[in-house]
Amino acid sequence: MMKVVEKEKLWQEYSKNPTQETREQLIVEYAQLVKLVAGRLSMYLGYNVEYDDLVSYGIFGLIDAIDKFDLSKNVKFETYASLRIRGAILDQIRKMDWIPRTVRQRQKRIDEAVKQVEMRTGKNATDEELALELGITDKELNTWQSQLKVTNVVSLNEFEETGPELVMDTRCNSKFAPPEDVIAEDELKQKLSDSLGVLTDNERKVIELYYYEEMTLKEISRILGVSESRVSQLHTKALAKMKKIMGDYLNIIV
Structure with a gap:
């Protein structure tokens, strides 16, 4: 890993003369960031998507971030690139449409079951109570819950719709207020x-x-x-x- 000073010099060099060689150096230097973002997203997706696939999708986001990063803005590259990497991964997943209708229907059934159980008991619904309410086994409920991780991906990243460049215009580097x-x-x-x-x-x-x-x-x-x-x-x-x-x-x- 390069020291901070060395990274700054590399960015200055790339800003003045964006050669393919310097670009590749930056890609190698920040490849670990792709693995970090992919690892965090895998928490949501469980085993529905292979980790190596997430990394592959994320590399395109890293390259895009390097090409579009404006060094003159008061923004850390890691923050900007993380959003680009995350967006590239989620965009690819959306394009592949990995959320079957049956999974969406199961989400609605679970939400309704949670509501019914908690209205009746006044407490948080347990897995056992949910399975009973849904008329399925505990094992089937675990399978459903694992599949539902994919549906969470839809709301994980809205910065593409609002414009990914927004992150370059704010000091807080966040899509949230x-x-x-x-x-x-x-x-x-x-x-x-x-x-x-x-x-x-x-x-x-x-x-x-x-x-x-x-x-x-x-x-x-x-x-x-x-x-x-x-x-x-x-x-x-x-x-x-x-x-x-x-x-x-x-x-x-x-």
């Missing part, structure tokens, strides 16, 4: 605290390790001593519980 412009900071912290409070110990650990420690699916599985598939399930369940309390504000955090 700053939290203080949406909700008072103390209220946001309270909502976050409340939402974490409804999670099981393992669900909370997954959220903390994933979002605060920025660990990958594989790293978390090693720490918790469970499979990557189980970590992915815990992550999905945790976000579903948190969204009931935080609503759209969950987008500020994740």
Whole structure:
């Protein structure tokens, strides 16, 4: 890995004289960023998409970011490139239309089952209660939940529709409005605290390790001593519980 000073020199060189050789140097230097973004997205997608495929799609986003990056803007390349890489991966997944109608229908059935169970019990619905409400086995419910990770990808990245160049025009480098412009900071912290409070110990650990420690699916599985598939399930369940309390504000955090 290059030092920061060396990276800056390389960018200065590429800005003045964008040769193929310098471009390839930049691609190699930031290839690890593609793996990081692909690894984080794999948390949402589970085993519906191969990790190596995500990396392949992401490389095109990295190349696009290098070609379009404006060094004169006060924006970190890593932040800008991460959005481009993420967008390239999700765009390819959308084009391949990997969300069958049956999966969408199952999402609606689960949402309705959750609503019915919680109206009846006044508590968060457990997997056992959901399976019973849906008239399926626990194993079938786990299969459904795994398939539903793909549907989450549709809302993971809207910056393509609003214009990916927007990230170059803001210091916050985010497609979301700053939290203080949406909700008072103390209220946001309270909502976050409340939402974490409804999670099981393992669900909370997954959220903390994933979002605060920025660990990958594989790293978390090693720490918790469970499979990557189980970590992915815990992550999905945790976000579903948190969204009931935080609503759209969950987008500020994740």
